Amino acid sequence: MTTADAHHTIETVWKIEAPRLIAGLARMLRDIGQAEDLAQEALVVALERWPTDGVPDNPGAWLMTTAKRRAIDQLRHNRMRDNKQAAIDYELQPDAMTHAPDHADALDDDIGDDLLRLIFTACHPVLTRDMQVALTLRMLGGLTTPEIARAFLVPEPTVAQRIVRAKRTLAEKQVPFEVPRGEELAPRLAAVLEVVYLIFNEGYTATAGGDWARPALCEEALRLGRVLAGLAPGEPEVHGLVALMEIQASRLHARTAADGRPILLLDQDRARWDRLLIRRGLVSLERAEQLGGADGGYALQAAIAACHVRALHAKDTDWSRIASLYARLAEVAPSPVVELNRAVAVSMAEGPEAGLQLVDALLEERSLAGYHLLPSVRGDLLFKLGRRDEARVEFERAATLTGNVRESELLRQRAAACISTE
């Protein structure tokens, strides 16, 4: 094996093993910053040794053993520094000492819990949302700082700084490395799901820049969601979110024309929707509902998305069911954006006039002031009602508000169409 080959293999193994490695070390050290540093050190050792010694049969266990030895040294060092030498044997986590290097399976039994702890810690509320996202992608996605920077169109040093600050904050606030229990669990889980969904959405609709979607981020979010569903199988909203992401991802490739222009849902070629992802999404939705989570925010959104994928042709869409699901969603998670979506569904079920009434009720909503979809939807309804002058103004306004170049082009075309058909 050449050195280049070995490095290639090591990088691949690293992507697979890093989260488990960091999670296992964090449990020993109670500090995810130190845990990540030690995991990185184990990686460096692998990069030195594997090209000459060959890749070990169980590379994951090898990395874990190497890192754990260093973790034990680190703990000793910490104790010595704190002048508490006598406390070492007592205070060391028992599993750090008793797990023999080749007992990978024994390690595996705990590792699921450790991964869950790692996810909850990375998404801890003492961190800002930006920090949570960066830390989650770095620790659980095995993404490098440059990869995260590229995905989010921010400079590398910004991401590096977010990660450093996040680690420091967690250490300073002495955030325990644990899965929250009792009343704390629901809001903490909601935060985790929000981070995962944010990553997905960042990929699904690029908020800035020229391209419509960044599939790699969608795939990473989906992967995180699926991992989470395996770690917390009893949580309906986890399945709800996975269902929502699977179904949305099924349309990923049908959303963009060959020249990069976006294609709206109802104009998409449904033959290009990914049936496998749809099936997986519907199964996850069913699981969420079986667990009593039909009224969860994500499950409701997934149920709405499911209405679309169940219709073989756009004209077969069950808009009254969608409208009623949005009405339920507006009760569970009230927001002007949900209300706007409900208006669209109502307009499809009952006609543009009914939809326009709901949209007009939102015009004074301050939180929607800069939201391009409000004038975009209003323009569409006005267009359908034959009020083209008003429609054109709305489309033009929407075009100036969106940060997405492609979407902006589409809106300007619609504005132009209002004139040309007069």
Added chain:
Amino acid sequence: MRVLVIVKANADSEAGVMPGTELLAEMGKFNEKLVEAGVMLMGEGLHPSSKGARVRFDGKKRTVTDGPFAETKELVAGFWLWQVRSFDEAIEWIKRAPFDGGTEIELRPVFEMEDFGDAATPEIREHEARLREKIAKA
């Protein structure tokens, strides 16, 4: 990316001999790890070729031949569809599968949109260029 992982047939699988309890248990564990890692999209085992058929196309003519088929090593006994971040990752995962006895597994990347995206290439290039500019400026 997606990778199709093809498990080739052998004399046992073609004879309809089911794997032993031990292998089944180990395979169960392996599958569990694939699911936990978010890698597994689907996986199925196939009946022996004796229960299958082949259809040959010549002009308008369709000729159906019932199994079994002779060339055991070229036959498929089962498959997985995996979602991975790279082809190497799929190879790394399959190395961990509990196969033995000369079993051969074939891995094939599934065509993705990008593979067809010739028309979009200039746009993608332009986008990449803008991105680099943006990152450099920041």
